[in-house]
Amino acid sequence: MTIFLCKDSLEGILCGVYDAWMSRLGHANAALELEGRGNLKMFAQYREAEESREKADKVIAAIYKKAGRQAFEMVFRASLSREEEKADRIYRFLIYALNCGGKVTDMLQIPAVYEIFHMNRNVGNEAHLLIEFARFSETKDRVLVSVVGPKNDVIILMAPHFADRLSGENWIIYDEGRRKGIVHRAGEGWIVVETRDDAWREQLKRGTDQEKFENLWKTFHRSVAIEERRNYVCQRGHLPLRFRPYMTEFEDGPRPGRPL
16 A cells, blocks of 8 residues: 655645556555654555645646536535545545546445535534634724634635625634634735744734623623523534634633624
8 A cells, every 4th residue: 555645735635636646556555644644554655745736736627627616616625624534535536526527426325425525514514603603803903803713624615705794894814723814905805824823813812902892792692691591502502612712702701802
């Protein structure tokens, strides 16, 4: 078995797919792994997949030509998953996609296709929930800031929604776990920015004057609540605990924010 090590990005995984495919080792004798993940396997040879835009573009073109846009979108969303095996799962999916064409997206009886479908659903569900639960603070420079901590790398899926809804605002959505953010300028587009230290995180925590709005928001929730109808089990079902540290109405500390 020859294992191709690739970077944890769409381009990195697609370059791994390209190298594994072009190696002519046979799909049963090749596999993909993300760099720095998992344990070394006995009797396996390891090769590093060299990342290049040209190789990634060739794979993307092949997917569009032979399997269609929906298949590529499934690959894209799967690349955002936190699953450690996602690189090899994408490779196995593409083996079927490039041979079966567009109908592959409905062939859920095939394990390789179902695994990609499952990752897509997981990633899509988290992005949808975060769009609903995101809370923004306003800095003294009138920049709206939302700090999130998703399991999957989904802030890029959140960006189109807020770019449409807040097109006239300067805003940032910051993934504190991955140290990356979406930056949008009023009336313009948005870009992804990655950071290597905590400078961004500290800067985003300072300089807001929204504490009074936070207190008003909490007071509102307390005032509309009906004590006799409190159901914490039902509440946890609709609003998982892991989202609450980033939501104003559940914070105990003086972290400002306001709902959209």
